[in-house]
Amino acid sequence: xxxxxxxxxxxxxxxxxxxxxxxxxxxxxxxxxxxxxxxxxxxxxxxxxxxxxxxxxxxxxxxxxxxxxxxxxxxxxxxxxxxxxxxxxxxxxxxxxxxxxxxxxxxxxxxxxxxxxxxxxxxxxxxxxxxxxxxxxxxxxxxxxxxxxxxxxxxxxxxxxxxxxxxxxxxxxxxxxxxxxxxxxxxxxxxxxxxxxxxxxx
Numbered sequence: 001x002x003x004x005x006x007x008x009x010x011x012x013x014x015x016x017x018x019x020x021x022x023x024x025x026x027x028x029x030x031x032x033x034x035x036x037x038x039x040x041x042x043x044x045x046x047x048x049x050x051x052x053x054x055x056x057x058x059x060x061x062x063x064x065x066x067x068x069x070x071x072x073x074x075x076x077x078x079x080x081x082x083x084x085x086x087x088x089x090x091x092x093x094x095x096x097x098x099x100x101x102x103x104x105x106x107x108x109x110x111x112x113x114x115x116x117x118x119x120x121x122x123x124x125x126x127x128x129x130x131x132x133x134x135x136x137x138x139x140x141x142x143x144x145x146x147x148x149x150x151x152x153x154x155x156x157x158x159x160x161x162x163x164x165x166x167x168x169x170x171x172x173x174x175x176x177x178x179x180x181x182x183x184x185x186x187x188x189x190x191x192x193x194x195x196x197x198x199x200x201x202x
Contacts, residue, residue: 006058016047037157
Protein backbone atom coordinates (compact mmCIF):
# COMPACT_ATOMS: atom_id res chain seq x y z
CA UNK A 1 0.00 0.00 0.00
CA UNK A 2 1.38 3.39 -1.01
CA UNK A 3 1.68 5.87 1.84
CA UNK A 4 0.82 9.41 0.75
CA UNK A 5 2.85 12.51 1.66
CA UNK A 6 0.74 13.61 4.67
CA UNK A 7 1.03 10.16 6.23
CA UNK A 8 4.77 10.08 5.46
CA UNK A 9 5.12 13.32 7.44
CA UNK A 10 3.13 11.80 10.31
CA UNK A 11 5.34 8.70 10.32
CA UNK A 12 8.44 10.92 10.29
CA UNK A 13 7.06 12.65 13.41
CA UNK A 14 6.66 9.25 15.05
CA UNK A 15 10.31 8.43 14.30
CA UNK A 16 11.35 11.78 15.82
CA UNK A 17 9.29 10.95 18.92
CA UNK A 18 11.05 7.60 19.30
CA UNK A 19 14.50 9.22 19.00
CA UNK A 20 13.38 11.90 21.48
CA UNK A 21 12.40 9.23 24.01
CA UNK A 22 15.70 7.42 23.49
CA UNK A 23 17.55 10.63 24.34
CA UNK A 24 15.47 11.28 27.45
CA UNK A 25 16.10 7.68 28.49
CA UNK A 26 19.84 8.40 28.51
CA UNK A 27 19.49 11.48 30.71
CA UNK A 28 20.08 11.50 34.45
CA UNK A 29 19.64 14.51 36.73
CA UNK A 30 22.34 13.09 38.99
CA UNK A 31 24.83 13.53 36.15
CA UNK A 32 23.12 16.25 34.06
CA UNK A 33 23.96 16.79 30.40
CA UNK A 34 22.52 20.06 29.03
CA UNK A 35 23.63 19.11 25.50
CA UNK A 36 21.57 15.92 25.62
CA UNK A 37 18.48 17.92 26.62
CA UNK A 38 19.20 20.55 23.95
CA UNK A 39 19.17 17.82 21.30
CA UNK A 40 16.04 16.33 22.80
CA UNK A 41 14.10 19.59 22.95
CA UNK A 42 15.11 20.41 19.35
CA UNK A 43 13.68 17.10 18.14
CA UNK A 44 10.56 17.60 20.24
CA UNK A 45 9.94 21.10 18.89
CA UNK A 46 10.33 19.90 15.29
CA UNK A 47 7.94 16.99 15.89
CA UNK A 48 5.36 19.15 17.70
CA UNK A 49 5.59 22.19 15.40
CA UNK A 50 5.04 20.10 12.26
CA UNK A 51 1.77 18.73 13.66
CA UNK A 52 -0.15 21.10 11.36
CA UNK A 53 1.90 20.15 8.29
CA UNK A 54 0.44 16.70 7.63
CA UNK A 55 -3.11 18.02 8.02
CA UNK A 56 -2.36 20.98 5.75
CA UNK A 57 -1.06 18.78 2.94
CA UNK A 58 -3.87 16.26 3.42
CA UNK A 59 -6.46 18.98 2.85
CA UNK A 60 -4.53 20.80 0.12
CA UNK A 61 -3.86 17.63 -1.89
CA UNK A 62 -7.27 16.12 -1.06
CA UNK A 63 -5.51 13.13 0.51
CA UNK A 64 -7.42 12.79 3.77
CA UNK A 65 -7.41 9.06 4.57
CA UNK A 66 -8.72 6.79 7.32
CA UNK A 67 -5.11 5.91 8.15
CA UNK A 68 -4.24 9.59 8.54
CA UNK A 69 -7.25 10.26 10.81
CA UNK A 70 -6.05 7.48 13.12
CA UNK A 71 -2.30 7.98 12.81
CA UNK A 72 -2.10 11.76 13.33
CA UNK A 73 -3.81 11.93 16.76
CA UNK A 74 -2.01 8.72 17.76
CA UNK A 75 1.40 10.31 17.12
CA UNK A 76 0.33 13.47 18.97
CA UNK A 77 -0.62 11.39 22.01
CA UNK A 78 2.54 9.29 21.91
CA UNK A 79 4.74 12.40 21.69
CA UNK A 80 3.04 14.38 24.46
CA UNK A 81 2.15 11.57 26.86
CA UNK A 82 5.59 10.00 26.43
CA UNK A 83 7.23 13.35 27.11
CA UNK A 84 5.32 13.83 30.37
CA UNK A 85 6.00 10.25 31.50
CA UNK A 86 9.76 10.70 31.06
CA UNK A 87 9.75 14.16 32.68
CA UNK A 88 7.90 12.87 35.75
CA UNK A 89 10.17 9.83 35.98
CA UNK A 90 13.28 9.07 38.04
CA UNK A 91 15.65 10.39 35.35
CA UNK A 92 14.70 13.94 36.37
CA UNK A 93 15.07 13.40 40.12
CA UNK A 94 18.12 14.85 41.82
CA UNK A 95 20.18 13.28 44.59
CA UNK A 96 17.56 14.48 47.11
CA UNK A 97 14.86 12.50 45.27
CA UNK A 98 12.95 15.63 44.20
CA UNK A 99 11.78 15.87 40.61
CA UNK A 100 13.19 19.11 39.20
CA UNK A 101 10.41 19.55 36.62
CA UNK A 102 7.67 20.17 39.26
CA UNK A 103 5.60 17.43 37.59
CA UNK A 104 3.85 14.96 39.88
CA UNK A 105 2.70 11.47 39.01
CA UNK A 106 -1.00 12.25 39.44
CA UNK A 107 -0.71 15.07 36.89
CA UNK A 108 0.57 12.61 34.30
CA UNK A 109 -2.32 10.28 35.18
CA UNK A 110 -4.76 13.13 34.43
CA UNK A 111 -3.12 13.67 31.01
CA UNK A 112 -3.10 9.95 30.16
CA UNK A 113 -6.62 9.38 31.48
CA UNK A 114 -7.97 12.22 29.35
CA UNK A 115 -6.31 10.88 26.20
CA UNK A 116 -7.51 7.30 26.78
CA UNK A 117 -11.07 8.41 27.46
CA UNK A 118 -11.28 10.72 24.44
CA UNK A 119 -9.76 8.03 22.21
CA UNK A 120 -12.40 5.58 23.41
CA UNK A 121 -15.21 8.08 22.85
CA UNK A 122 -13.90 8.89 19.37
CA UNK A 123 -13.76 5.20 18.48
CA UNK A 124 -17.31 4.64 19.71
CA UNK A 125 -18.54 7.68 17.80
CA UNK A 126 -16.94 6.63 14.53
CA UNK A 127 -18.28 3.08 14.93
CA UNK A 128 -21.74 4.69 14.85
CA UNK A 129 -20.82 6.66 11.74
CA UNK A 130 -20.72 9.97 13.62
CA UNK A 131 -17.70 12.28 13.38
CA UNK A 132 -16.05 13.17 16.67
CA UNK A 133 -13.69 15.93 15.62
CA UNK A 134 -11.31 17.89 17.81
CA UNK A 135 -12.67 20.87 19.75
CA UNK A 136 -10.81 24.18 19.93
CA UNK A 137 -10.03 23.56 23.60
CA UNK A 138 -8.53 20.21 22.58
CA UNK A 139 -6.24 21.86 20.06
CA UNK A 140 -5.23 24.52 22.59
CA UNK A 141 -4.53 21.73 25.07
CA UNK A 142 -2.11 20.08 22.65
CA UNK A 143 -0.14 23.29 22.11
CA UNK A 144 0.00 24.22 25.80
CA UNK A 145 1.16 20.72 26.68
CA UNK A 146 3.85 20.93 23.99
CA UNK A 147 5.03 24.36 25.18
CA UNK A 148 5.17 23.04 28.75
CA UNK A 149 7.34 20.06 27.79
CA UNK A 150 9.72 22.23 25.77
CA UNK A 151 10.04 24.88 28.49
CA UNK A 152 10.58 22.27 31.22
CA UNK A 153 13.39 20.69 29.21
CA UNK A 154 15.04 24.09 28.60
CA UNK A 155 14.60 25.06 32.27
CA UNK A 156 16.24 21.84 33.46
CA UNK A 157 19.09 22.21 30.97
CA UNK A 158 19.80 25.91 31.52
CA UNK A 159 17.88 26.95 34.64
CA UNK A 160 21.07 27.41 36.63
CA UNK A 161 22.07 30.23 34.26
CA UNK A 162 18.81 32.11 34.99
CA UNK A 163 17.37 33.42 38.23
CA UNK A 164 16.29 30.27 40.09
CA UNK A 165 13.03 31.56 41.58
CA UNK A 166 11.83 32.91 38.24
CA UNK A 167 12.47 29.55 36.52
CA UNK A 168 10.64 27.72 39.30
CA UNK A 169 7.60 30.01 39.02
CA UNK A 170 7.43 29.61 35.24
CA UNK A 171 7.60 25.83 35.61
CA UNK A 172 4.84 25.81 38.23
CA UNK A 173 2.56 28.07 36.18
CA UNK A 174 2.96 25.98 33.02
CA UNK A 175 2.50 22.67 34.83
CA UNK A 176 -0.70 23.79 36.54
CA UNK A 177 -1.97 25.47 33.36
CA UNK A 178 -1.46 22.15 31.57
CA UNK A 179 -3.44 20.29 34.22
CA UNK A 180 -6.23 22.91 34.11
CA UNK A 181 -6.67 22.95 30.33
CA UNK A 182 -6.43 19.15 30.16
CA UNK A 183 -9.27 18.91 32.70
CA UNK A 184 -11.28 21.59 30.85
CA UNK A 185 -10.79 19.71 27.59
CA UNK A 186 -11.98 16.50 29.23
CA UNK A 187 -15.17 18.19 30.48
CA UNK A 188 -15.83 19.59 26.98
CA UNK A 189 -15.55 16.15 25.41
CA UNK A 190 -17.69 14.54 28.12
CA UNK A 191 -20.49 17.03 27.40
CA UNK A 192 -20.15 16.24 23.69
CA UNK A 193 -20.17 12.50 24.44
CA UNK A 194 -23.31 12.81 26.56
CA UNK A 195 -25.11 14.39 23.60
CA UNK A 196 -23.80 11.63 21.35
CA UNK A 197 -24.97 8.88 23.73
CA UNK A 198 -28.42 10.44 24.02
CA UNK A 199 -28.72 10.64 20.21
CA UNK A 200 -27.62 7.04 19.65
CA UNK A 201 -29.92 5.67 22.35
CA UNK A 202 -32.99 7.48 21.04
